[in-house]
Amino acid sequence: MAYIEVRHVTREFRSGTQTTVANRDLSFEVERGNVVTILGPSGAGKSTLLNILGGMDTPTSGEVLIDGTDIAKFSTKQLTTYRRQAVGFVFQFYNLISNLTARENVELSSQITQDARDVSETLELVGLSQRAQNFPAQLSGGEQQRVAIARAVAKKPKLLLCDEPTGALDYKTGKQVLRVIQDAAQQTQTTVIIVTHNSAIAQMGDLVIRINDAQIQSVTPNAHPTPLDEITW
Ligand SMILES: Nc1ncnc2c1ncn2[C@@H]1O[C@H](COP(=O)(O)OP(=O)(O)O)[C@@H](O)[C@H]1O
Numbered sequence: 001m002a003y004i005e006v007r008h009v010t011r012e013f014r015s016g017t018q019t020t021v022a023n024r025d026l027s028f029e030v031e032r033g034n035v036v037t038i039l040g041p042s043g044a045g046k047s048t049l050l051n052i053l054g055g056m057d058t059p060t061s062g063e064v065l066i067d068g069t070d071i072a073k074f075s076t077k078q079l080t081t082y083r084r085q086a087v088g089f090v091f092q093f094y095n096l097i098s099n100l101t102a103r104e105n106v107e108l109s110s111q112i113t114q115d116a117r118d119v120s121e122t123l124e125l126v127g128l129s130q131r132a133q134n135f136p137a138q139l140s141g142g143e144q145q146r147v148a149i150a151r152a153v154a155k156k157p158k159l160l161l162c163d164e165p166t167g168a169l170d171y172k173t174g175k176q177v178l179r180v181i182q183d184a185a186q187q188t189q190t191t192v193i194i195v196t197h198n199s200a201i202a203q204m205g206d207l208v209i210r211i212n213d214a215q216i217q218s219v220t221p222n223a224h225p226t227p228l229d230e231i232t233w
């Protein structure tokens with residue numbers, strides 16, 4: 001059985017008489033340990049799908065099997081536990097706590113899970129040992145994103161979800177950040193999903209899922225994911 005099985009997932013948002021269908025009848029499977037890229041233009045429904053996989057939102061209909069358990073049927077309390085224990089998030093704008101140091105931002109996350117990674121080791125994994133005592137405002141965008149990655153992987157998530165992680169970064173820094181995500185995933189055997197609207201970045205995935213207008217256009221296994229060194233955009 002695949003690690004993730006999304007079956008006929010639809011997510012509608014209703015306000016008054018208006019209904020927006022953000023995800024329409026999505027189905028796909030992801031193997032454990034894979035890096036998956038989700039590619040699509042703005043408004044296609046990428047973040048909605050990522051939020052559903054991360055237990056931040058629930059579908060209007062359909063099943064979301066994670067390791068055989070349908071999280072679409074979870075109660076609010078079960079979703080909280082799932083988010084805490086199983087999922088790491090990396091967002092476009094880092095979302096660090098500004099009055100905590102890099103180290104403290106990572107500690108906060110490791111403290112809410114049992115069996116968390118060592119904080120110093122995690123900062124080293126993302127190459128930030130020297131900046132542990134700095135506050136977010138004292139760090140560059142790329143460094144802040146690396147803190148966010150450290151925070152996400154510190155709790156040893158089964159699933160690492162990254163929503164446009166390089167969207168606010170320049171080319172060179174963006175590439176470094178993708179490498180850190182890839183390395184961290186490999187070393188921790190984590191299943192990773194990276195949302196992007198950049199088709200070059202999408203080629204780093206073991207599986208490339210294209211979404212357009214709320215629907216899946218294609219699900220393409222990539223037997224030879226493009227190494228980051230060879231990706232240019
Ligand atoms: N909480 C929400 N309430 C109402 N509409 C939403 C909400 N979240 C997303 N949408 C709508 O769903 C569609 C897909 O949004 P989103 O998943 O954010 O796309 P993407 O991440 O691909 O840019 C958009 O039309 C958006 O306006």
Ligand SMILES: [Mg+2]
Nearest residue numbers: 046047048163
């Ligand atoms: Mg989005």
